[in-house]
Amino acid sequence: MEPIACTACRGRLPSAYLTKEDFFQCPSCKARLKVHVFPALIRGIAPGKSGEAVKGDEASCFYHSGKKAEIACDYCGRFLCSLCDLELGGKHLCPTCLETGRNKGRITNLERHRTLYDSAALQLALFPLLIFWLTIVTAPVALFLAIRRWNAPPSIVRRGKGRFVAAIILSTLQILGWAAGITYLVSLRH
Amino acid sequence: MGGSRNTGYRRLPGRGPQKTGLFSHVGSRCRLYLGEDHILAVDSHGFSEDYKRFYFNDIQAFILRRTRRWEIGMALLACACACAAGLSLASVRSHGLANFLWALSALCFILLLIHGLRGPTCVCHVATAVQEDLLPSLNRLRVAAEVIPLLESAIEYAQGRVIAEEVEATPVEVSRSRSSPFKATPSREGIAQGAGYRGSAHLVAFSLLVAMAVLTTADLAMRHLPSLMALCTFLGVAYSVFLVISLVKQRGGAVSGKMRAVTWACLAFICVSFVLGYAIMVYAAVRGAMLRPRVMATDWDVYRPLLLLSPHGSPFLTAIYGFEAICSFVLGSLGLASVLKWRRERAVRSIEGEAPRGTSMP
Numbered sequence: 260m261e262p263i264a265c266t267a268c269r270g271r272l273p274s275a276y277l278t279k280e281d282f283f284q285c286p287s288c289k290a291r292l293k294v295h296v297f298p299a300l301i302r303g304i305a306p307g308k309s310g311e312a313v314k315g316d317e318a319s320c321f322y323h324s325g326k327k328a329e330i331a332c333d334y335c336g337r338f339l340c341s342l343c344d345l346e347l348g349g350k351h352l353c354p355t356c357l358e359t360g361r362n363k364g365r366i367t368n369l370e371r372h373r374t375l376y377d378s379a380a381l382q383l384a385l386f387p388l389l390i391f392w393l394t395i396v397t398a399p400v401a402l403f404l405a406i407r408r409w410n411a412p413p414s415i416v417r418r419g420k421g422r423f424v425a426a427i428i429l430s431t432l433q434i435l436g437w438a439a440g441i442t443y444l445v446s447l448r449h
Numbered sequence: 450m451g452g453s454r455n456t457g458y459r460r461l462p463g464r465g466p467q468k469t470g471l472f473s474h475v476g477s478r479c480r481l482y483l484g485e486d487h488i489l490a491v492d493s494h495g496f497s498e499d500y501k502r503f504y505f506n507d508i509q510a511f512i513l514r515r516t517r518r519w520e521i522g523m524a525l526l527a528c529a530c531a532c533a534a535g536l537s538l539a540s541v542r543s544h545g546l547a548n549f550l551w552a553l554s555a556l557c558f559i560l561l562l563i564h565g566l567r568g569p570t571c572v573c574h575v576a577t578a579v580q581e582d583l584l585p586s587l588n589r590l591r592v593a594a595e596v597i598p599l600l601e602s603a604i605e606y607a608q609g610r611v612i613a614e615e616v617e618a619t620p621v622e623v624s625r626s627r628s629s630p631f632k633a634t635p636s637r638e639g640i641a642q643g644a645g646y647r648g649s650a651h652l653v654a655f656s657l658l659v660a661m662a663v664l665t666t667a668d669l670a671m672r673h674l675p676s677l678m679a680l681c682t683f684l685g686v687a688y689s690v691f692l693v694i695s696l697v698k699q700r701g702g703a704v705s706g707k708m709r710a711v712t713w714a715c716l717a718f719i720c721v722s723f724v725l726g727y728a729i730m731v732y733a734a735v736r737g738a739m740l741r742p743r744v745m746a747t748d749w750d751v752y753r754p755l756l757l758l759s760p761h762g763s764p765f766l767t768a769i770y771g772f773e774a775i776c777s778f779v780l781g782s783l784g785l786a787s788v789l790k791w792r793r794e795r796a797v798r799s800i801e802g803e804a805p806r807g808t809s810m811p
């Protein structure tokens with residue numbers, strides 16, 4: 260079992276403290292702690308597999324010809340040995356598919372960062388309203404961004420095009436407002 | 450509790466800033482979402498989001514630690530509210546200033562109410578086999594008490610239930626330890642480094658603070674002596690130097706938690722003092738220039754009116770001097786008491802043959 264440390268002083272907590280139901284004091288720094296432990300703490304990390312050698316006419320791994328195929332890749336169907344079998348979210352992948360999926364953003368579970376163009380467009384259409392003359396520049400930019408990035412993936416935890424729609428409506432209204440204002444001023448001069 | 454439409458994620462209560470730097474957490478909000486087989490920590494920065502996943506099968510423990518942020522926040526806000534209300538009562542001559550101070554007092558009171566209702570604070574970490582990560586959204590005990598049972602049931606569904614006897618019977622592998630990207634201070638290396646420290650810098654800093662409190666009180670009582678203020682300024686500079694040394698020394702974790710907390714409170718106090726002092730200096734310089742208009746060529750020309758400025762000149766100045774004297778005395782006394790207590794405990798431990806606090810491993 261790996262040691263659990265106090266998050267204040269990094270002192271190791273005795274095993275007897277880990278199963279306490281209520282808050283307890285760290286023996287080193289007296290910080291009040293509560294620990295919820297799970298079986299993974301006792302189990303630790305499972306040892307890795309290197310794959311068995313091929314016997315007779317058994318199918319071999321696509322990447323290691325001397326090793327026995329255990330499973331097929333869920334994406335490309337290539338045979339994989341235990342060493343090449345990478346499990347992710349219940350699916351079995353080969354290293355190439357994993358790399359390709361990560362680079363091209365096909366596997367959502369591997370994504371670590373997303374730029375939210377819908378939020379950017381909406382904020383660009385909304386906040387400059389505080390200093391309204393800025394909208395002569397920002398409204399066309401917001402409209403362009405919303406149309407150009409219409410198909411960009413939104414947040415992982417939020418679906419829908421609501422922000423894009425709101426940005427388009429707001430920026431269009433601002434552009435129309437400017438157009439009406441300029442037309443009115445020109446008509447006054449004439 | 451909100452749900453996220455068609456995403457397979459369920460939003461969990463609570464949100465908090467990601468503490469990865471002094472200014473980076475401004476505008477950054479971290480939230481937790483419950484997925485099919487993992488917890489998703491989403492760190493939003495306005496135009497972008499960072500994601501971190503903790504799979505149910507990998508989670509070894511949640512470590513919850515109570516913090517004093519709630520109590521300190523309540524005390525500070527209550528003080529600010531009372532000070533603003535007191536000053537507004539004192540400033541009867543200026544209605545504008547009185548109204549502003551009443552508004553400030555009301556704002557502090559609203560913040561106090563909000564802070565109070567949100568409840569006591571905590572810090573929650575999730576431990577896996579390879580890392581220990583902070584969950585910034587679980588920063589209130591009430592939220593943590595609501596969220597952790599939900600996560601527990603999901604994790605227990607994936608891993609099974611842990612048996613207390615099994616945990617106690619399993620030997621601990623001393624050689625292994627997790628790495629933490631949000632490493633809590635002090636680190637073990639730091640503990641080893643700070644083991645020889647005897648708290649001298651803390652003792653000097655807190656003593657200087659008490660001395661400053663005594664001098665400020667004397668200045669208030671003796672109807673202002675410029676020489677006392679000059680001495681107080683000199684002590685203030687020395688105190689700042691020793692405070693910095695104390696903060697560096699305590700970084701190793703060789704001192705007690707109370708000493709650390711008082712030292713940080715002293716730093717906050719000195720920051721407030723500098724801001725107030727700067728405001729008084731500008732006021733004194735402008736007033737001095739108006740009374741005796743001449744070119745202020747040297748620092749002494751700026752500093753001289755400050756020395757001559759009597760705390761009894763206005764209720765605002767009296768209140769500031771009083772506030773500084775009280776805070777200095779309270780913090781200095783608390784600090785001295787904690788240093789002396791820590792030294793006594795340290796001496797007892799060294800006599801008993803144990804390592805001093807912070808170096809001992811249970």
